[in-house]
Amino acid sequence: MSNNQADYFQLFNLPEQYAIDVKLLEANFRKIQSASHPDRFVNAPASEKLASMQQATLSNEAYGTLKNPARRAKYLLERRGIDAVADTNTALPMDFLMQQMEWREQLDDAKQAKDIESLERLYLQLRAEAKAMEANLGELFDVTKDDVAATELTRKLIFIDKVCADIQQAIEYLD
Amino acid sequence: MAYSDKVLDHYENPRNVGSLDKNDPQVGTGMVGAPACGDVMKLMIKVNDDGIIEDAKFKTYGCGSAIASSSLVTEWLKGRTIDEAYAIKNSEIAEELALPPVKIHCSVLAEDAIKAAVADIKAKQAAKESA
Numbered sequence: 001m002s003n004n005q006a007d008y009f010q011l012f013n014l015p016e017q018y019a020i021d022v023k024l025l026e027a028n029f030r031k032i033q034s035a036s037h038p039d040r041f042v043n044a045p046a047s048e049k050l051a052s053m054q055q056a057t058l059s060n061e062a063y064g065t066l067k068n069p070a071r072r073a074k075y076l077l078e079r080r081g082i083d084a085v086a087d088t089n090t091a092l093p094m095d096f097l098m099q100q101m102e103w104r105e106q107l108d109d110a111k112q113a114k115d116i117e118s119l120e121r122l123y124l125q126l127r128a129e130a131k132a133m134e135a136n137l138g139e140l141f142d143v144t145k146d147d148v149a150a151t152e153l154t155r156k157l158i159f160i161d162k163v164c165a166d167i168q169q170a171i172e173y174l175d
Numbered sequence: 176m177a178y179s180d181k182v183l184d185h186y187e188n189p190r191n192v193g194s195l196d197k198n199d200p201q202v203g204t205g206m207v208g209a210p211a212c213g214d215v216m217k218l219m220i221k222v223n224d225d226g227i228i229e230d231a232k233f234k235t236y237g238c239g240s241a242i243a244s245s246s247l248v249t250e251w252l253k254g255r256t257i258d259e260a261y262a263i264k265n266s267e268i269a270e271e272l273a274l275p276p277v278k279i280h281c282s283v284l285a286e287d288a289i290k291a292a293v294a295d296i297k298a299k300q301a302a303k304e305s306a
Contacts, residue, residue, distance in 0.1 A: 085211035087280035090287040097206040100215045104236040155210045162213030 008062035008075065018076060018141035025066055032059040069134045070161045073154040076141060084154045096156055103163050111170045119174075123167045130160045178239050179273035185243035190250050193232045195219040200303060203257075203296025205288040209280060214241045218288040220252060220260070222296050228252045228260060233288075240278040244268050244285035252289070261293045 009016040012028040036055040041048055065071045077084045103122065110118040133153055140150040178186065195202045197219065205218045214237030221230040231249040235242050247268060252260050268274075268282035 085209075087209065087211070087283055090207035090209055090284050091291075092206075092208045092210075094206055097208050097215055097217075100208060101206075101217060101234065101236065104215060108236075158210040159208065159213060162210070166213070 006058055006062070008066055011059065011062050012066065014066070016076070016079070018073065019138045020066060020072070022067070025063065029059060029063040032056075069130075069137065070154065070157045073137050073141070073150065073157065077147070077151055077154060080147060082147060082151055084151050085158060089155075092152075092155060092159075096159075100159060100163070107163065107167055107170065111174070114174050116171055116174050119167050119171050123164060123171070126160055126164050126167070130157060130164070133157050133160070178243075181247075181272050182239055182243040182274070185246040185272070186239040189233075189242055189246040191230075191232050191246065192234060194234065195221055195230065195232050200299055201296075203292040203294075203299065205291030205293070205295060207284055207287045207291055209237075209241075209284055211280070212237065212241075214238065214281070214284060216241065216245050216284050216288045218245060218248070218285075218292045220257075220292045220296065222257055226256050226258075228255050228257065237284075238278070238281065240272070240274055240281040241284060243272055244274075244281045245288065247271060248285050248289060257293050257296060260289055263289055 007016075011032070012025050014020055014025060014028075033056065036052040036059070038049075038052070038056075041052045044052070065075050074084050083089075103126065106118070106122050109115075110122065133156060137150060137153055137157070140146050140153060194217075197204050199221070201221050201223065203220050203222065205220075206216070208215045214235070216235045216237065217233060219232045220228050223229050231252040233245040233249050235245045248263065251263065263286060265279070265282040265286040268285050269279050272282070274282055
């Protein structure tokens with residue numbers, strides 16, 4: 001298996017850049033999924049069965065990566081040899097970390113108070129922040145091609161996604 | 176994954192949780208974060224005129240190992256000089272808490288928080304001297 005070298009953009013016939021044609025991504029994903037569907041390989045030799053399964057797995061992983069803005073940004077950086085979430089890199093701007101702390105505190109307080117409304121408000125606020133960051137990422141990756149700034153913003157976006165996931169989890173738990 | 180007894184102890188009874196006055200010229204603040212797991216760690220140290228750390232407080236949002244790592248270092252920091260604090264290695268923290276390989280990054284976070292807090296207090300001291 002050559003999953004590590006597989007080029008997710010090439011797989012879906014997309015140019016390697018941050019801004020993507022989501023409709024084209026989805027259409028090409030469905031094409032691959034249907035071409036590699038197990039039903040088509042019921043009577044095929046074992047080697048073809050295996051190959052189609054690997055293709056289906058790869059396209060799932062590739063689709064999930066390119067569809068999600070934070071994962072797409074992280075993947076673009078990986079392709080350039082940059083690990084945006086390296087364990088050894090713990091530095092982020094102080095004001096961003098302060099903001100992180102505040103969001104985490106709000107999340108904890110609302111969770112303890114079983115205040116679903118506050119959780120939902122916080123979630124919407126963070127999604128708006130993420131949206132603005134995603135727009136900026138398009139500029140940094142595709143226009144100014146500033147890898148350093150793109151890496152920092154990608155790290156921030158991954159952080160926000162993590163808080164959002166935790167808020168969602170808290171809401172589901174309380175519901 | 177099973178946490179070691181020491182991690183559980185610090186997680187259930189974290190030492191020195193809280194904040195110090197960040198505007199106090201004797202207080203240094205270190206903030207670090209790990210995007211991969213979403214952990215955020217704030218470490219504050221109060222350093223007296225002899226360069227000894229008198230007090231240390233932390234606030235960490237993260238997994239048990241991240242909380243235990245920061246709780247442990249606040250205990251270690253008290254009574255040490257800032258240079259001794261700066262020399263603390265993440266491997267010592269990981270060893271003391273018996274952290275498994277997948278949680279080593281939590282000890283890295285704690286080491287980096289100390290270094291950031293020391294850098295902050297040194298910057299404050301330098302600013303005072305040049306004032």
